[in-house]
Amino acid sequence: MVPELYIRYFMSSVFIINFYNFSVMSSQKGSYIFFLIFCFVFLISCSKQPPIDNNTMLDGDKVFDPSIAHPEKYLISAADTNPTEQQKETPVVIAVHGYSATTFEWDEFRHWADSVGKFYVSQVLLGGHGHDYEIFKKATWEDWQKPIINEYRKLDSLGFKKISLIGSSTGCPLILEMVYSGKIKTNNYPKHIMMVDPIIIPSAKTLSLVDYVGPMVGYVKTPLDYGEQGHWYQYRPEESLNQLLEFIDMVRKKLENGIVLPVNTTLKVYKSLKDPSADPVSAVLLYKGTKCHNGNHIDMEMADSKLHVFTRLQGRNSYTAKDKELQLKTFEDIASIIDE
Amino acid sequence: MYKSFISGLIIILIGSNAISQSLGDFYAGIRIQKTHNLYYENGITLDYTHNFLLSKKIHLGFSFFTSRLGSAYNSNAIKQDNYLVTATCIFKNEKIISPLIQVNTGWFYSDMEEKMFESIPHTSPLLSLEAGFQLHLHFPVNAKATIGYNFITGDGINGPGTLYPLFYEFSIYYKFL
Numbered sequence: 001m002v003p004e005l006y007i008r009y010f011m012s013s014v015f016i017i018n019f020y021n022f023s024v025m026s027s028q029k030g031s032y033i034f035f036l037i038f039c040f041v042f043l044i045s046c047s048k049q050p051p052i053d054n055n056t057m058l059d060g061d062k063v064f065d066p067s068i069a070h071p072e073k074y075l076i077s078a079a080d081t082n083p084t085e086q087q088k089e090t091p092v093v094i095a096v097h098g099y100s101a102t103t104f105e106w107d108e109f110r111h112w113a114d115s116v117g118k119f120y121v122s123q124v125l126l127g128g129h130g131h132d133y134e135i136f137k138k139a140t141w142e143d144w145q146k147p148i149i150n151e152y153r154k155l156d157s158l159g160f161k162k163i164s165l166i167g168s169s170t171g172c173p174l175i176l177e178m179v180y181s182g183k184i185k186t187n188n189y190p191k192h193i194m195m196v197d198p199i200i201i202p203s204a205k206t207l208s209l210v211d212y213v214g215p216m217v218g219y220v221k222t223p224l225d226y227g228e229q230g231h232w233y234q235y236r237p238e239e240s241l242n243q244l245l246e247f248i249d250m251v252r253k254k255l256e257n258g259i260v261l262p263v264n265t266t267l268k269v270y271k272s273l274k275d276p277s278a279d280p281v282s283a284v285l286l287y288k289g290t291k292c293h294n295g296n297h298i299d300m301e302m303a304d305s306k307l308h309v310f311t312r313l314q315g316r317n318s319y320t321a322k323d324k325e326l327q328l329k330t331f332e333d334i335a336s337i338i339d340e
Numbered sequence: 341m342y343k344s345f346i347s348g349l350i351i352i353l354i355g356s357n358a359i360s361q362s363l364g365d366f367y368a369g370i371r372i373q374k375t376h377n378l379y380y381e382n383g384i385t386l387d388y389t390h391n392f393l394l395s396k397k398i399h400l401g402f403s404f405f406t407s408r409l410g411s412a413y414n415s416n417a418i419k420q421d422n423y424l425v426t427a428t429c430i431f432k433n434e435k436i437i438s439p440l441i442q443v444n445t446g447w448f449y450s451d452m453e454e455k456m457f458e459s460i461p462h463t464s465p466l467l468s469l470e471a472g473f474q475l476h477l478h479f480p481v482n483a484k485a486t487i488g489y490n491f492i493t494g495d496g497i498n499g500p501g502t503l504y505p506l507f508y509e510f511s512i513y514y515k516f517l
Contacts, residue, residue, distance in 0.1 A: 281501030
Protein backbone atom coordinates (compact mmCIF):
# COMPACT_ATOMS: atom_id res chain seq x y z
CA MET A 1 0.00 0.00 0.00
CA VAL A 2 2.70 2.47 1.05
CA PRO A 3 5.11 2.25 -1.92
CA GLU A 4 2.35 2.44 -4.52
CA LEU A 5 0.77 5.46 -2.89
CA TYR A 6 4.08 7.29 -2.59
CA ILE A 7 5.25 6.46 -6.10
CA ARG A 8 2.04 7.71 -7.71
CA TYR A 9 2.08 10.86 -5.58
CA PHE A 10 5.76 11.49 -6.31
CA MET A 11 5.43 10.92 -10.06
CA SER A 12 2.44 13.26 -10.24
CA SER A 13 4.34 15.96 -8.34
CA VAL A 14 7.50 15.63 -10.44
CA PHE A 15 5.55 15.78 -13.67
CA ILE A 16 3.64 18.89 -12.63
CA ILE A 17 6.75 20.69 -11.32
CA ASN A 18 8.69 19.96 -14.53
CA PHE A 19 5.87 21.25 -16.65
CA TYR A 20 5.54 24.33 -14.44
CA ASN A 21 9.24 25.09 -14.92
CA PHE A 22 8.86 24.69 -18.68
CA SER A 23 5.87 27.04 -18.72
CA VAL A 24 7.55 29.72 -16.62
CA MET A 25 10.80 29.59 -18.56
CA SER A 26 9.01 29.95 -21.84
CA SER A 27 7.97 33.44 -20.57
CA GLN A 28 4.88 33.53 -22.70
CA LYS A 29 1.91 35.53 -21.52
CA GLY A 30 -0.51 32.65 -21.51
CA SER A 31 1.86 30.15 -19.89
CA TYR A 32 0.32 30.32 -16.46
CA ILE A 33 -3.22 29.83 -17.76
CA PHE A 34 -2.01 26.99 -19.96
CA PHE A 35 -0.21 25.48 -16.98
CA LEU A 36 -3.36 25.60 -14.84
CA ILE A 37 -5.47 24.05 -17.60
CA PHE A 38 -2.85 21.36 -18.06
CA CYS A 39 -2.85 20.57 -14.31
CA PHE A 40 -6.64 20.32 -14.30
CA VAL A 41 -6.67 18.01 -17.31
CA PHE A 42 -3.81 15.96 -15.87
CA LEU A 43 -5.55 15.47 -12.53
CA ILE A 44 -8.94 14.58 -13.96
CA SER A 45 -7.37 12.25 -16.51
CA CYS A 46 -5.68 10.13 -13.79
CA SER A 47 -7.26 6.68 -13.88
CA LYS A 48 -9.56 6.25 -10.88
CA GLN A 49 -10.91 2.89 -12.02
CA PRO A 50 -8.84 -0.10 -10.93
CA PRO A 51 -8.14 -2.99 -13.33
CA ILE A 52 -10.71 -5.46 -11.95
CA ASP A 53 -10.70 -9.10 -13.00
CA ASN A 54 -14.42 -9.94 -12.89
CA ASN A 55 -13.83 -13.70 -12.88
CA THR A 56 -11.66 -13.89 -9.77
CA MET A 57 -12.06 -10.69 -7.78
CA LEU A 58 -14.72 -9.78 -5.26
CA ASP A 59 -14.45 -6.26 -6.67
CA GLY A 60 -15.97 -7.49 -9.96
CA ASP A 61 -19.54 -8.28 -10.90
CA LYS A 62 -19.37 -12.09 -10.88
CA VAL A 63 -17.99 -13.05 -7.46
CA PHE A 64 -20.19 -12.35 -4.42
CA ASP A 65 -20.27 -13.28 -0.77
CA PRO A 66 -22.35 -16.49 -0.48
CA SER A 67 -24.45 -15.05 2.37
CA ILE A 68 -26.18 -12.78 -0.17
CA ALA A 69 -27.68 -15.75 -2.04
CA HIS A 70 -28.15 -17.96 1.03
CA PRO A 71 -28.72 -15.80 4.12
CA GLU A 72 -30.28 -18.77 5.95
CA LYS A 73 -26.89 -20.47 5.98
CA TYR A 74 -25.25 -17.50 7.72
CA LEU A 75 -27.85 -15.58 9.72
CA ILE A 76 -29.62 -17.23 12.65
CA SER A 77 -32.55 -14.84 12.20
CA ALA A 78 -33.01 -16.17 8.65
CA ALA A 79 -32.43 -19.82 9.59
CA ASP A 80 -34.69 -19.97 12.65
CA THR A 81 -37.69 -17.73 11.96
CA ASN A 82 -39.78 -19.60 14.51
CA PRO A 83 -37.40 -20.67 17.27
CA THR A 84 -38.38 -23.09 20.02
CA GLU A 85 -38.08 -22.18 23.71
CA GLN A 86 -34.93 -24.28 23.90
CA GLN A 87 -33.41 -22.40 20.96
CA LYS A 88 -34.30 -19.07 22.56
CA GLU A 89 -32.33 -20.07 25.65
CA THR A 90 -29.32 -21.09 23.58
CA PRO A 91 -26.64 -18.38 23.43
CA VAL A 92 -26.16 -16.79 20.03
CA VAL A 93 -23.18 -14.71 19.01
CA ILE A 94 -23.27 -12.29 16.09
CA ALA A 95 -19.92 -12.46 14.28
CA VAL A 96 -18.87 -9.26 12.50
CA HIS A 97 -16.01 -9.21 10.00
CA GLY A 98 -13.62 -6.39 9.24
CA TYR A 99 -13.21 -3.69 6.60
CA SER A 100 -13.09 -4.99 2.99
CA ALA A 101 -13.57 -8.60 4.20
CA THR A 102 -16.62 -10.89 4.07
CA THR A 103 -18.34 -13.55 6.19
CA PHE A 104 -15.39 -15.77 5.25
CA GLU A 105 -13.42 -14.20 8.12
CA TRP A 106 -15.57 -16.01 10.70
CA ASP A 107 -16.17 -19.26 8.75
CA GLU A 108 -13.62 -21.26 10.77
CA PHE A 109 -15.09 -20.10 14.06
CA ARG A 110 -18.59 -20.97 12.83
CA HIS A 111 -17.51 -24.48 11.82
CA TRP A 112 -15.70 -24.97 15.12
CA ALA A 113 -18.74 -23.73 17.08
CA ASP A 114 -21.06 -26.02 15.12
CA SER A 115 -18.86 -28.98 16.09
CA VAL A 116 -19.00 -27.96 19.75
CA GLY A 117 -22.77 -27.34 19.55
CA LYS A 118 -23.18 -25.15 22.63
CA PHE A 119 -24.09 -21.86 20.95
CA TYR A 120 -25.14 -20.42 17.60
CA VAL A 121 -23.01 -18.19 15.39
CA SER A 122 -24.78 -15.66 13.18
CA GLN A 123 -22.43 -14.34 10.50
CA VAL A 124 -23.30 -10.84 9.39
CA LEU A 125 -22.12 -9.36 6.11
CA LEU A 126 -21.32 -5.67 6.53
CA GLY A 127 -23.24 -3.24 4.33
CA GLY A 128 -21.48 -2.33 1.08
CA HIS A 129 -19.33 -5.46 1.38
CA GLY A 130 -19.37 -8.72 -0.56
CA HIS A 131 -20.87 -7.20 -3.75
CA ASP A 132 -18.65 -5.17 -6.09
CA TYR A 133 -16.29 -2.20 -6.20
CA GLU A 134 -18.91 0.45 -7.00
CA ILE A 135 -21.17 -0.58 -4.11
CA PHE A 136 -18.16 -0.68 -1.79
CA LYS A 137 -17.10 2.78 -2.96
CA LYS A 138 -20.47 4.36 -2.21
CA ALA A 139 -21.07 2.77 1.20
CA THR A 140 -20.65 4.84 4.37
CA TRP A 141 -19.64 3.46 7.76
CA GLU A 142 -23.30 3.74 8.81
CA ASP A 143 -24.14 1.47 5.87
CA TRP A 144 -21.50 -1.02 7.02
CA GLN A 145 -23.08 -1.07 10.48
CA LYS A 146 -26.77 -1.47 9.53
CA PRO A 147 -26.78 -5.30 9.08
CA ILE A 148 -25.34 -5.77 12.59
CA ILE A 149 -28.10 -3.64 14.11
CA ASN A 150 -30.74 -5.38 11.99
CA GLU A 151 -29.59 -8.85 13.01
CA TYR A 152 -29.46 -7.90 16.68
CA ARG A 153 -32.98 -6.47 16.59
CA LYS A 154 -34.34 -9.48 14.68
CA LEU A 155 -32.82 -11.96 17.14
CA ASP A 156 -34.17 -9.90 20.02
CA SER A 157 -37.66 -9.76 18.50
CA LEU A 158 -37.56 -13.53 17.82
CA GLY A 159 -37.02 -14.03 21.54
CA PHE A 160 -33.36 -14.98 21.77
CA LYS A 161 -32.33 -14.09 25.31
CA LYS A 162 -28.56 -14.50 25.34
CA ILE A 163 -27.19 -12.44 22.48
CA SER A 164 -23.47 -11.69 22.33
CA LEU A 165 -21.33 -9.94 19.75
CA ILE A 166 -17.90 -10.76 18.41
CA GLY A 167 -15.97 -8.58 15.98
CA SER A 168 -12.70 -8.57 14.13
CA SER A 169 -10.73 -5.49 13.08
CA THR A 170 -13.18 -2.74 11.97
CA GLY A 171 -16.08 -4.93 13.12
CA CYS A 172 -15.01 -4.13 16.71
CA PRO A 173 -15.44 -0.33 16.67
CA LEU A 174 -18.65 -0.84 14.66
CA ILE A 175 -20.01 -2.98 17.53
CA LEU A 176 -18.76 -0.55 20.16
CA GLU A 177 -20.31 2.47 18.43
CA MET A 178 -23.60 0.63 18.03
CA VAL A 179 -23.68 -0.16 21.76
CA TYR A 180 -22.58 3.20 23.20
CA SER A 181 -24.83 5.17 20.82
CA GLY A 182 -27.87 3.16 21.92
CA LYS A 183 -28.67 1.96 18.42
CA ILE A 184 -29.82 -1.43 19.66
CA LYS A 185 -32.99 0.14 21.16
CA THR A 186 -33.82 -2.74 23.50
CA ASN A 187 -33.32 -3.61 27.15
CA ASN A 188 -31.88 -6.94 26.04
CA TYR A 189 -28.31 -5.64 25.91
CA PRO A 190 -25.54 -7.90 24.63
CA LYS A 191 -24.41 -10.33 27.28
CA HIS A 192 -20.81 -10.39 26.09
CA ILE A 193 -18.76 -8.46 23.57
CA MET A 194 -15.52 -9.93 22.27
CA MET A 195 -13.04 -8.26 19.98
CA VAL A 196 -10.23 -9.78 17.94
CA ASP A 197 -7.56 -7.35 16.74
CA PRO A 198 -9.74 -4.22 16.96
CA ILE A 199 -8.62 -1.22 14.94
CA ILE A 200 -8.64 2.20 16.55
CA ILE A 201 -5.25 3.26 15.21
CA PRO A 202 -4.15 1.83 11.84
CA SER A 203 -0.63 0.41 11.53
CA ALA A 204 -0.04 2.12 8.19
CA LYS A 205 0.21 5.77 9.13
CA THR A 206 -0.19 6.82 5.51
CA LEU A 207 -3.89 6.17 6.05
CA SER A 208 -3.92 9.38 8.10
CA LEU A 209 -3.06 11.28 4.88
CA VAL A 210 -5.84 9.77 2.79
CA ASP A 211 -7.96 12.93 2.93
CA TYR A 212 -5.12 14.82 1.17
CA VAL A 213 -3.57 12.16 -1.05
CA GLY A 214 -6.68 10.06 -1.70
CA PRO A 215 -8.20 12.22 -4.46
CA MET A 216 -4.92 11.98 -6.40
CA VAL A 217 -4.53 8.20 -6.17
CA GLY A 218 -8.20 7.19 -6.41
CA TYR A 219 -7.76 3.77 -4.83
CA VAL A 220 -5.19 1.59 -3.08
CA LYS A 221 -4.41 -1.99 -4.04
CA THR A 222 -4.20 -4.49 -1.19
CA PRO A 223 -1.96 -7.55 -1.51
CA LEU A 224 -3.96 -10.74 -0.91
CA ASP A 225 -2.87 -14.31 -0.32
CA TYR A 226 -4.02 -16.82 -2.92
CA GLY A 227 -6.74 -18.29 -0.70
CA GLU A 228 -8.06 -14.83 0.15
CA GLN A 229 -8.89 -14.01 -3.48
CA GLY A 230 -12.61 -13.58 -3.89
CA HIS A 231 -13.18 -13.10 -0.17
CA TRP A 232 -11.63 -9.64 0.26
CA TYR A 233 -11.82 -6.55 -1.89
CA GLN A 234 -8.51 -6.17 -3.68
CA TYR A 235 -8.99 -2.43 -4.29
CA ARG A 236 -9.87 0.09 -1.62
CA PRO A 237 -11.40 3.29 -3.02
CA GLU A 238 -10.30 6.54 -1.42
CA GLU A 239 -13.94 7.39 -0.60
CA SER A 240 -14.16 4.20 1.43
CA LEU A 241 -10.77 4.73 3.11
CA ASN A 242 -11.95 8.20 4.09
CA GLN A 243 -15.01 6.62 5.68
CA LEU A 244 -12.79 4.22 7.61
CA LEU A 245 -10.52 7.02 8.79
CA GLU A 246 -13.44 9.25 9.77
CA PHE A 247 -15.11 6.42 11.67
CA ILE A 248 -12.12 5.16 13.68
CA ASP A 249 -11.19 8.77 14.45
CA MET A 250 -14.68 9.34 15.85
CA VAL A 251 -14.50 6.20 18.03
CA ARG A 252 -11.00 7.15 19.23
CA LYS A 253 -12.30 10.54 20.39
CA LYS A 254 -15.20 8.86 22.13
CA LEU A 255 -12.75 6.54 23.91
CA GLU A 256 -10.76 9.57 25.03
CA ASN A 257 -13.86 10.85 26.80
CA GLY A 258 -14.68 7.40 28.18
CA ILE A 259 -17.22 4.72 27.32
CA VAL A 260 -19.25 2.84 29.94
CA LEU A 261 -20.71 -0.52 28.92
CA PRO A 262 -24.37 -1.35 29.61
CA VAL A 263 -25.28 -3.13 32.84
CA ASN A 264 -24.13 -6.78 32.88
CA THR A 265 -22.35 -6.53 29.51
CA THR A 266 -18.76 -7.78 29.54
CA LEU A 267 -16.01 -6.99 27.06
CA LYS A 268 -12.92 -9.00 26.28
CA VAL A 269 -10.28 -7.89 23.78
CA TYR A 270 -7.78 -10.23 22.12
CA LYS A 271 -4.96 -8.31 20.48
CA SER A 272 -2.09 -9.56 18.40
CA LEU A 273 1.18 -7.98 19.60
CA LYS A 274 2.67 -7.71 16.11
CA ASP A 275 -0.45 -6.93 14.12
CA PRO A 276 0.53 -5.48 10.72
CA SER A 277 -2.88 -3.82 10.11
CA ALA A 278 -4.38 -2.68 13.42
CA ASP A 279 -1.77 -0.98 15.56
CA PRO A 280 -1.37 -2.71 18.95
CA VAL A 281 -1.78 0.68 20.64
CA SER A 282 -5.47 0.29 19.72
CA ALA A 283 -5.65 -2.16 22.65
CA VAL A 284 -4.24 0.46 25.02
CA LEU A 285 -6.86 2.99 23.91
CA LEU A 286 -9.68 0.48 24.36
CA TYR A 287 -8.42 -0.54 27.79
CA LYS A 288 -8.08 3.04 28.99
CA GLY A 289 -11.27 4.28 27.34
CA THR A 290 -13.80 1.55 28.15
CA LYS A 291 -15.10 0.58 31.57
CA CYS A 292 -17.65 -1.97 32.71
CA HIS A 293 -20.82 -0.56 34.23
CA ASN A 294 -19.50 -1.29 37.73
CA GLY A 295 -16.33 0.70 36.98
CA ASN A 296 -14.07 -2.31 36.48
CA HIS A 297 -11.55 -2.57 33.67
CA ILE A 298 -12.41 -4.65 30.63
CA ASP A 299 -10.59 -7.97 30.03
CA MET A 300 -7.56 -7.77 27.80
CA GLU A 301 -5.35 -10.48 26.36
CA MET A 302 -2.26 -9.59 24.37
CA ALA A 303 -1.50 -12.50 22.02
CA ASP A 304 1.96 -13.40 20.77
CA SER A 305 1.09 -13.35 17.07
CA LYS A 306 2.21 -11.62 13.89
CA LEU A 307 -1.17 -12.03 12.19
CA HIS A 308 -4.03 -9.58 11.81
CA VAL A 309 -7.21 -11.33 13.00
CA PHE A 310 -5.23 -14.32 14.26
CA THR A 311 -8.42 -16.33 14.75
CA ARG A 312 -8.67 -16.72 10.96
CA LEU A 313 -6.07 -19.00 9.40
CA GLN A 314 -8.01 -20.29 6.41
CA GLY A 315 -6.93 -18.65 3.15
CA ARG A 316 -3.48 -17.63 4.36
CA ASN A 317 -0.44 -18.76 2.35
CA SER A 318 1.15 -20.13 5.50
CA TYR A 319 0.81 -20.27 9.24
CA THR A 320 2.62 -22.06 12.04
CA ALA A 321 1.59 -24.76 14.51
CA LYS A 322 1.77 -22.04 17.16
CA ASP A 323 -0.78 -19.98 15.20
CA LYS A 324 -3.12 -22.97 15.08
CA GLU A 325 -2.67 -23.59 18.79
CA LEU A 326 -3.42 -19.94 19.57
CA GLN A 327 -6.51 -20.05 17.35
CA LEU A 328 -7.96 -23.07 19.15
CA LYS A 329 -7.09 -21.69 22.58
CA THR A 330 -8.87 -18.45 21.71
CA PHE A 331 -11.93 -20.27 20.31
CA GLU A 332 -12.18 -22.24 23.56
CA ASP A 333 -11.82 -19.07 25.64
CA ILE A 334 -14.52 -17.32 23.57
CA ALA A 335 -16.81 -20.35 23.98
CA SER A 336 -16.31 -20.33 27.74
CA ILE A 337 -17.29 -16.64 27.87
CA ILE A 338 -20.40 -17.12 25.70
CA ASP A 339 -21.41 -20.11 27.79
CA GLU A 340 -21.23 -18.18 31.11
CA MET B 341 13.12 58.75 42.72
CA TYR B 342 11.46 58.97 39.30
CA LYS B 343 14.72 60.12 37.67
CA SER B 344 16.63 57.28 39.32
CA PHE B 345 14.14 54.76 37.98
CA ILE B 346 14.40 56.14 34.42
CA SER B 347 18.19 56.19 34.65
CA GLY B 348 18.22 52.60 35.89
CA LEU B 349 15.89 51.49 33.11
CA ILE B 350 18.08 53.15 30.45
CA ILE B 351 21.16 51.47 31.89
CA ILE B 352 19.42 48.08 31.86
CA LEU B 353 18.24 48.55 28.26
CA ILE B 354 21.67 49.67 27.08
CA GLY B 355 23.23 46.83 29.08
CA SER B 356 20.88 44.17 27.69
CA ASN B 357 21.43 45.50 24.20
CA ALA B 358 25.18 45.20 24.74
CA ILE B 359 24.77 41.68 26.17
CA SER B 360 22.46 40.81 23.27
CA GLN B 361 25.07 41.98 20.78
CA SER B 362 27.71 39.88 22.43
CA LEU B 363 25.66 36.81 23.39
CA GLY B 364 23.00 36.84 20.68
CA ASP B 365 19.18 36.83 20.92
CA PHE B 366 17.28 34.50 23.23
CA TYR B 367 13.60 33.77 22.77
CA ALA B 368 11.24 31.67 24.87
CA GLY B 369 7.66 30.77 24.11
CA ILE B 370 4.93 28.23 23.81
CA ARG B 371 4.51 25.63 21.09
CA ILE B 372 1.10 24.32 20.03
CA GLN B 373 1.16 21.27 17.79
CA LYS B 374 -1.72 19.39 16.19
CA THR B 375 -0.93 16.07 14.56
CA HIS B 376 -3.09 15.49 11.50
CA ASN B 377 -5.90 13.10 12.54
CA LEU B 378 -4.47 12.68 16.05
CA TYR B 379 -3.54 14.70 19.12
CA TYR B 380 -2.88 18.23 20.29
CA GLU B 381 0.49 18.40 22.00
CA ASN B 382 1.61 21.61 23.65
CA GLY B 383 4.67 22.79 25.52
CA ILE B 384 7.58 25.18 25.66
CA THR B 385 10.07 26.25 23.04
CA LEU B 386 13.42 28.06 23.29
CA ASP B 387 15.19 29.79 20.43
CA TYR B 388 18.62 31.32 20.01
CA THR B 389 20.32 33.24 17.25
CA HIS B 390 23.43 35.38 16.82
CA ASN B 391 25.08 37.48 14.15
CA PHE B 392 27.62 34.75 13.55
CA LEU B 393 24.73 32.44 12.54
CA LEU B 394 24.53 33.92 9.02
CA SER B 395 23.43 37.32 10.31
CA LYS B 396 20.70 35.76 12.43
CA LYS B 397 19.23 33.83 9.53
CA ILE B 398 19.87 30.57 11.38
CA HIS B 399 18.10 29.90 14.67
CA LEU B 400 18.87 27.04 17.01
CA GLY B 401 16.27 25.83 19.45
CA PHE B 402 14.85 23.30 21.83
CA SER B 403 11.21 22.30 22.29
CA PHE B 404 9.42 20.13 24.76
CA PHE B 405 5.78 19.44 24.07
CA THR B 406 3.43 16.79 25.34
CA SER B 407 -0.10 15.50 24.94
CA ARG B 408 -0.35 15.80 28.75
CA LEU B 409 -0.87 19.53 28.10
CA GLY B 410 -3.12 18.80 25.13
CA SER B 411 -5.39 15.92 24.14
CA ALA B 412 -4.40 13.73 27.11
CA TYR B 413 -5.24 16.42 29.67
CA ASN B 414 -8.12 15.01 31.70
CA SER B 415 -8.84 12.37 29.04
CA ASN B 416 -7.95 8.78 28.10
CA ALA B 417 -5.65 9.77 25.22
CA ILE B 418 -2.11 8.38 25.24
CA LYS B 419 0.29 10.48 27.30
CA GLN B 420 3.28 11.18 25.08
CA ASP B 421 6.27 13.53 25.27
CA ASN B 422 8.47 15.02 22.55
CA TYR B 423 11.96 16.44 23.06
CA LEU B 424 13.22 18.30 19.99
CA VAL B 425 16.41 20.08 19.00
CA THR B 426 15.71 22.39 16.08
CA ALA B 427 17.62 24.33 13.45
CA THR B 428 15.67 26.97 11.56
CA CYS B 429 16.63 28.92 8.48
CA ILE B 430 14.65 32.14 8.10
CA PHE B 431 14.61 33.83 4.72
CA LYS B 432 14.03 37.56 4.22
CA ASN B 433 14.41 38.14 7.93
CA GLU B 434 13.78 41.87 7.59
CA LYS B 435 10.21 41.39 6.30
CA ILE B 436 7.12 41.22 8.53
CA ILE B 437 6.37 37.77 7.20
CA SER B 438 9.43 35.62 6.58
CA PRO B 439 9.39 32.15 5.05
CA LEU B 440 11.31 29.49 6.95
CA ILE B 441 12.34 25.87 6.92
CA GLN B 442 13.22 23.94 10.02
CA VAL B 443 14.91 20.61 10.68
CA ASN B 444 14.10 18.81 13.93
CA THR B 445 15.56 15.84 15.65
CA GLY B 446 14.94 14.43 19.08
CA TRP B 447 13.25 11.80 21.16
CA PHE B 448 9.66 10.56 21.55
CA TYR B 449 8.20 8.73 24.52
CA SER B 450 4.67 7.45 25.02
CA ASP B 451 3.43 6.20 28.37
CA MET B 452 1.71 2.81 28.10
CA GLU B 453 0.82 2.97 31.82
CA GLU B 454 -0.01 -0.74 32.23
CA LYS B 455 2.53 -3.54 32.57
CA MET B 456 0.75 -5.75 30.02
CA PHE B 457 1.45 -3.14 27.32
CA GLU B 458 5.16 -2.78 28.09
CA SER B 459 6.20 -4.83 25.07
CA ILE B 460 4.45 -2.42 22.69
CA PRO B 461 7.04 0.00 21.22
CA HIS B 462 6.82 3.30 23.05
CA THR B 463 10.03 5.23 22.33
CA SER B 464 11.49 6.47 19.08
CA PRO B 465 14.01 8.93 17.68
CA LEU B 466 12.43 11.88 15.90
CA LEU B 467 13.41 13.40 12.57
CA SER B 468 11.16 15.93 10.92
CA LEU B 469 11.13 18.83 8.51
CA GLU B 470 8.91 21.89 8.79
CA ALA B 471 8.14 24.72 6.40
CA GLY B 472 6.14 27.83 7.07
CA PHE B 473 6.34 31.47 8.04
CA GLN B 474 7.59 33.59 10.87
CA LEU B 475 5.52 36.62 11.71
CA HIS B 476 7.18 39.59 13.39
CA LEU B 477 4.12 40.66 15.33
CA HIS B 478 5.29 43.46 17.52
CA PHE B 479 8.78 43.65 18.91
CA PRO B 480 9.82 41.66 20.99
CA VAL B 481 7.13 39.12 20.11
CA ASN B 482 7.40 36.72 17.16
CA ALA B 483 5.06 33.99 15.99
CA LYS B 484 5.67 31.00 13.77
CA ALA B 485 3.24 28.81 11.83
CA THR B 486 4.45 25.72 9.98
CA ILE B 487 3.45 22.42 8.46
CA GLY B 488 5.75 19.54 9.32
CA TYR B 489 6.43 15.99 8.27
CA ASN B 490 7.82 13.25 10.51
CA PHE B 491 10.17 11.02 8.53
CA ILE B 492 10.12 8.47 11.34
CA THR B 493 6.66 7.15 12.21
CA GLY B 494 5.53 4.08 14.11
CA ASP B 495 3.47 1.06 13.07
CA GLY B 496 3.18 -0.44 16.55
CA ILE B 497 5.71 -3.14 15.71
CA ASN B 498 8.85 -1.13 14.95
CA GLY B 499 7.85 2.17 16.50
CA PRO B 500 5.20 3.82 18.65
CA GLY B 501 1.78 3.70 17.03
CA THR B 502 0.89 7.26 17.94
CA LEU B 503 3.78 8.77 15.99
CA TYR B 504 2.02 10.12 12.88
CA PRO B 505 3.57 11.75 9.81
CA LEU B 506 1.86 15.11 9.29
CA PHE B 507 1.58 17.88 11.85
CA TYR B 508 0.83 21.59 12.14
CA GLU B 509 2.72 23.82 14.53
CA PHE B 510 2.13 27.28 15.92
CA SER B 511 4.60 28.94 18.27
CA ILE B 512 4.70 32.33 19.86
CA TYR B 513 7.98 33.70 21.23
CA TYR B 514 9.03 36.49 23.51
CA LYS B 515 12.54 37.92 23.13
CA PHE B 516 13.83 38.20 26.66
CA LEU B 517 17.47 38.96 25.81
